[in-house]
Amino acid sequence: MAMASPIVSAEPKHDKLRQLGIIALNGMFDEMDAEGVLRQAVDDLLPGDIAMVSSFGADSAVLLHLVSQVDPNLPVYFLETGKHFAETLDYVQTLKSRLGLANVIALHPDSADLKRFDPDGVLWETDPDSCCHIRKTEPLEKVLAGFGGWVTGRKRFQTAERGVLPHFELTSDDRIKVNPLAYFSNEDIEAYKARYDLPDHPLYQEGYKSIGCAPCTSAVADGEDPRAGRWRGLNKQECGIHFDFNGSIAKPVSQSQLTLFKDGEFKADPWRSWAEGDEASSVRYTHVPVSVFIEHREAFLASPHPIGLQVDPGEKVEEVADDLSRFSSVAINFPAFGDGRGYSSARLLRERYGYEGELRAIGDVLTDQIPFMRRCGINAFVVTNIATRKAIEADALAEVRLYYQPVGASREVPVGTRPFLRRNANYT
Template identity: 55%
Template sequence: MGVLDVSLFGDYTAASRFEERFVALDARAVLRLAIQDLYPGRIALVSSFGADSAVLLHMVSTIDTATPVIFVDTGHLFPETLAYRDELVALLGLTNVQAFSPTPEDLAAFDPETFLWSTNPDQCCEVRKVMPLGRAVDGFDAWITGRKRFQSDTRAALPLFEAEGTRTKINPLASWSATRILSYLDAHDLPRHRLVAKNYLSIGCIPCTSPVKPGEDARAGRWRGKSKTECGIHLGVVSGGAGI
């Protein structure tokens, strides 16, 4: 049975079959397969341009620099993140980076004082990240994430392929360790996000991101002191108007 004999919809059966067939492939091979064979013209890489983002961005640039790269600008990002985005786009020759932001209407309705991150961080993430991403991936059959199992206990069982409604999410670096990430960055002489040197190992929005302390997992600095561990884009089917 050929690759394209498997259903390309993101249902759980298809995701499981992809997992069984392709789990032994290395990350670059998974990306090439997904971009060129499984979902040609119908897949995007979603990148935060954060601490580890250069790895996947570099791999994608060696396959097709015109691959859509989706970047959600929440309006609360570190200046260092925006600078890193511009640096990597220029260095890697990426030609199809698409930025999405919360709409003025949504901000006026739900966060007029830009303080929602403090009073209701879940809703803040919904308005500023989940809904813009929902609009961004509308029309794509699959999207690529940079999640890794080592990042936190909640990601310890992360699969290579997973279903998101009728879309498929692909996690090429799921099995990679922190050491392997650093080795790849060194091997390809890729620049680092400037905040990594200050122990920001998972970088989100300014109000909800802090440095990681020795012995903590890589995402311990996100929403410190709260039970919240995810922004919401991986907790269900993303939609441009979901949850509010």
């Protein structure tokens, strides 16, 4: 994937005058109401050079209403990720006609990117950062350069990170972000919606307080941070399209820190290990040890969240054979290079119990083992060893790609004259 979006240094060097200008603007308009801030930006600061991005989510109506009051022809970009709730798409139409927005533009992900990186449409499950990247960041980057400023709907109350959000921000490339709703509280939003009788997002009343793509959005409980339902269970707050407080684009974890190698590349890992204090009913994207799963089996089976299984050496996969369809990922632990028990576990999962999901090796994963692991059905590797990382990236593993013995775990095809014993790995 093209992870080549702007790399931003930690301390952006801004034009001093612009920086002072922003401080002045924030001082001058600190007390101004939202409509005033927006009008100032659209009419005075950046006439014809500003646009907005809207998710048409739970609280988009307020800002869109403001836009319709100030300039119904302002370009409003909508990221049509292809993963929205049907209710969201309906809501786009509702608001367009209700508010008379004349310039709503849908941004679609690059179809070649989708075909290459997310052919099955499940990237959100295995690698949500990359999913956001191709469905949001990249399409947006194509239009970013065309404007000197952007209107956002971000609010201070939304998450802890946004607590000091000002009205005007300078981005690393000296663009201006305008946050008319920065000081709005939840009550302000509700009051504004009531005053203008703005329609709610159809899912809002069902507990969805912050709405993104369907697969990565869940309802939040009363009193919970409204954005807690986004990428729930993952250490992920932003999709990468917003700018952080310093104005840098918040990027997914840098490529060199990624440790999960799967489908030919290192990618972000949505999974974590089971930890002390975790609750069976609420964890998601967590590899649950066999013993823990067995102990809380009913709760795990009842939970709607994606969970995985961790198989340590000596644990019997037989004991969870009936529940394998419950796991989106199985992690086989190889605590030491020489401990080969995991190879048997992997083959049993694949060949005897028909597990077809992600099967990953974790622990002491080194170059020499990976070819054997692959033949046993393991298709993802968490690699921390630097030499191994290099070897796997260069496809230069210590490997003999000709096999004598059949295993049932991988799609090996016979070569040569001896269909019984021989397989060749070069099929991939």
